[in-house]
Structure formats: C-alpha cells, structure tokens
Amino acid sequence: ARSREGGRAGAGGGVPAAAAEERQGGQQQGLEQVHQGGDGAADELQEAARGAVEDDPSLPMVEDIIVACDERKAENIWAARVAHLTYTTSFFVNCEGTSRPMLQAIAANVEDLMRDTHQREIKWQGNPDSGWILLDYGEVIVNIMTESAREFYDLESMWKHGEKIPLGHLVKPNEGATLAVALEDDDWGADDPFDKWDTWDEGQDLTPQEKALLDAEGKEDDEEDELK
Numbered sequence: 616a617r618s619r620e621g622g623r624a625g626a627g628g629g630v631p632a633a634a635a636e637e638r639q640g641g642q643q644q645g646l647e648q649v650h651q652g653g654d655g656a657a658d659e660l661q662e663a664a665r666g667a668v669e670d671d672p673s674l675p676m677v678e679d680i681i682v683a684c685d686e687r688k689a690e691n692i693w694a695a696r697v698a699h700l701t702y703t704t705s706f707f708v709n710c711e712g713t714s715r716p717m718l719q720a721i722a723a724n725v726e727d728l729m730r731d732t733h734q735r736e737i738k739w740q741g742n743p744d745s746g747w748i749l750l751d752y753g754e755v756i757v758n759i760m761t762e763s764a765r766e767f768y769d770l771e772s773m774w775k776h777g778e779k780i781p782l783g784h785l786v787k788p789n790e791g792a793t794l795a796v797a798l799e800d801d802d803w804g805a806d807d808p809f810d811k812w813d814t815w816d817e818g819q820d821l822t823p824q825e826k827a828l829l830d831a832e833g834k835e836d837d838e839e840d841e842l843k
Contacts, residue, residue, distance in 0.1 A: 668696050668778050673754045676733055677706045678785055680757060683728040684710045685786040687721040689759070692786055695777030705754040707777065709770055711762050715743035721759050722748045 668674065677694060684692055689710035698705040712718040729735040729752060740749040746764035750757040758770060 668780065671696060671698075671705070673705055674780075676729075676752075677708060677755055677780060679728055679732060680708050680725055680755060681780070681782060681785045683725045684708065684721050684757075684759070687712075687724045688717065689721050691765075692782060693771055694780035694782065695774055696780065697774050697777040699778075700774065700776060704751075704756045706780075707756055707758065707770070707774055709758045709760070709765070711760055711765055713762070718743040718746075718748055718759050718761070722750060722757075725750055725757055725759075 681692055681694055689712060692708070692710045694706065694708045696706050710721065712721050726737045729737065729750075735752055737750055737752070740751065741747045746761040747768075748759040750759070758765075760768075
C-alpha cells in the first residue's frame, strides 16, 4: 500500500451521507477543546504526549492496525499521534479503499486483529455506502474512506500538527495500479458487523430537517408530474 504524508485540498465529488459530517464534527470538536480549555488544558495535553512517539505504550497496537489495513491493500495510509492536540483520542490511522467491498475488508481485518490480538471490541460508525467507516478504539481512531470522501473532509489538514508515525517498515508498496480485492466468506470474521449493510437505508443517516426537505422536494416533483 502507499503511505500518505500530507493532506489534500478539501474538494471532490461523491460527498458521503450526513452522518459523515457528524463524525467530522466530532473530530473537529475534540481539536477545539484545546483552545476552549485555556492554558491548563493545553498543559495537560502536552503532559500526555511528553514522551517520544516510539515510547508510547499504544504504538504497538497502532502499528498492528496499520499492518492490518495494508494486508487488505489499503492505499495512502497516514498515521499520527495527536495526544497533544485533543482529548478525543491519542492516535489517528487514516486510509483509503477503492470500493465498497474493499472498505468492508479493511474494516473487518482491523476488527479481527483488535479482537484476537488485543482483546478489544469495536465501536464502529458509518458504512461503505457513506464512503466513511470509523472504528473507535478509544486511544486509536481508524478512518477508512473512499478517495472522494477523504479529499472532501481532508482530515489530515485538520491534524497536520500531529506527530507522524513512520510507515516504511510496516507497509508494502503496491505494484502498478490499484488492486482489486476478491473477498471470501471467511474474510469478514466470525462476527461480521457489515452483514446488514446490503439493506442499509440512506434515510437513516439524514437529520429530521434533511428528511423534511427531501419530502418537500418529492411532493414538488409529484405536482410537476401531474401538471405534465
């Protein structure tokens, strides 16, 4: 997989569903807590990240997550420690998948690793159809996104002052173009969190205001059809 060392411009098509913006808002809120908390909050965060990244007790788990993403051909992997910037988490691992099955495969591989190796159960949000799967393990948050969603939300720019995690010894370079991922039944793990996503309803990710707006637009379309 290819690593990603910098952010992208906040543009691009294929904008994910409304729930994705809520996930971004949560990450932004964590970043703003530093400024709202004053000098005392900033001092506490500095204390939390005073040691070197390589001495952080969570680093081995973060590196295992990076390897798990790479095993499923995740692209443009980016990882950073942000403990000095936010109370929300200590590390972010971000990566891309080129298709809905690929997003599922990456997320499932991380889930299996965390359950089997680190005895950590998943707190997941989102789904492949939204273009953004978020896996929340407390001190580590994993964002698995499509290329267009990642360009639009540009999380790397939000956390550009994080301490980058070296990836050279963890990821393998892709040869040539993006590889397709062929999935078998056992790729999803024993407890597949994605087995109901084929019946996912986009309306589940809409706010009441957005639903009302869509309903109003639908009525206008019906009225126009009747006039024709």
